[in-house]
Amino acid sequence: MQKLCDTTLAGGEQLYDETQPTRPRVLILGGTGEGTQLAARLSERVDLTVISSLAGRVSEPKLPKGLVRVGGFGGRDALASYLLKEKIKVVIDATHPFATRISQNAEVACSRTGLPLIALVRPPWKKVDGDQWHEVANFESAAKFLDAKMGRVFLSIGRQELGSFSECNDAWFLIRAIEEPTERLPPHHRVLLQRGPFELRDELQLLRDHSIDYVVSKNSGGSATYTKIEAARFLNLPVVMISRPFKHTVNPLETAEDVIAQLDRLI
Ligand code: NAP
Numbered sequence: 001m002q003k004l005c006d007t008t009l010a011g012g013e014q015l016y017d018e019t020q021p022t023r024p025r026v027l028i029l030g031g032t033g034e035g036t037q038l039a040a041r042l043s044e045r046v047d048l049t050v051i052s053s054l055a056g057r058v059s060e061p062k063l064p065k066g067l068v069r070v071g072g073f074g075g076r077d078a079l080a081s082y083l084l085k086e087k088i089k090v091v092i093d094a095t096h097p098f099a100t101r102i103s104q105n106a107e108v109a110c111s112r113t114g115l116p117l118i119a120l121v122r123p124p125w126k127k128v129d130g131d132q133w134h135e136v137a138n139f140e141s142a143a144k145f146l147d148a149k150m151g152r153v154f155l156s157i158g159r160q161e162l163g164s165f166s167e168c169n170d171a172w173f174l175i176r177a178i179e180e181p182t183e184r185l186p187p188h189h190r191v192l193l194q195r196g197p198f199e200l201r202d203e204l205q206l207l208r209d210h211s212i213d214y215v216v217s218k219n220s221g222g223s224a225t226y227t228k229i230e231a232a233r234f235l236n237l238p239v240v241m242i243s244r245p246f247k248h249t250v251n252p253l254e255t256a257e258d259v260i261a262q263l264d265r266l267i
Contacts, residue, residue: 031061160183
């Protein structure tokens with residue numbers, strides 16, 4: 001049988017390591033800074049085998065330390081089969097607050113296989129003095145708010161949901177994404193390919209340079225992209241803030257310390 005090694009198997013499956021049968025195997029569903037940091041901490045432990053799973057959305061992902069698998073599992077049934085085949089003992093869902101499908105699949109797969117599921121979810125941003133947030137429930141409501149507005153909009157929501165804004169014919173959009181969007185875009189736009197984290201002074205400059213009137217953001221939480229919210233506050237700009245969707249019914253933990261404590265109780 002092939003041995004596990006400290007490597008990335010793009011799109012491939014990890015094979016169970018028969019030389020380490022007693023080391024509990026932990027699967028981290030990642031794709032976030034929190035997932036990467038947790039993998040770095042747990043991969044130093046000699047009493048665990050840690051595998052990080054990435055969706056493979058970006059072509060050059062920042063790889064977590066330790067074992068990594070890349071690509072979708074093929075749905076909840078396939079995820080359940082993977083958990084059994086790989087003899088996973090605990091699943092940690094450290095995916096992004098807006099990644100709902102994988103979380104719901106993980107909840108179902110864990111319940112079917114009887115495995116514990118720990119959720120690590122960073123807290124949402126909270127409005128502070130000076131913020132002018134227009135909070136909306138989803139991407140469609142954000143687009144509806146902007147529809148028929150003539151302003152200049154900074155749209156920094158990733159690539160997947162850009163299609164929701166394709167009918168906003170009157171506004172001009174500065175669209176920031178890590179990789180070239182494939183969704184249908186609004187008629188008036190410019191695409192800026194950049195990967196965070198972003199410095200406050202750069203965000204201020206960006207908003208000024210493009211004479212932005214509105215910022216659109218998901219309520220992602222965390223520090224990596226918060227500077228655009230701070231920049232909007234400094235410049236007295238309204239932020240169309242998209243609220244978080246339902247992820248799963250698991251009680252979320254907010255810190256790596258809490259997750260590790262919970263993991264230790266379980267194993
Ligand atoms: P999603 O809608 O919840 O998931 C769509 C499908 O992608 C899932 O059904 C699954 O495919 C696959 N998938 C997602 N996360 C995976 C993971 N960690 N490992 C293996 N497969 C995964 O997710 P998404 O919103 O497209 O996000 C994809 C990834 O990017 C997530 O890992 C997330 O943490 C990260 N991310 C997302 C956002 C965001 O705003 N959505 C922002 C930053 C980072 P199968 O059904 O085939 O298993």
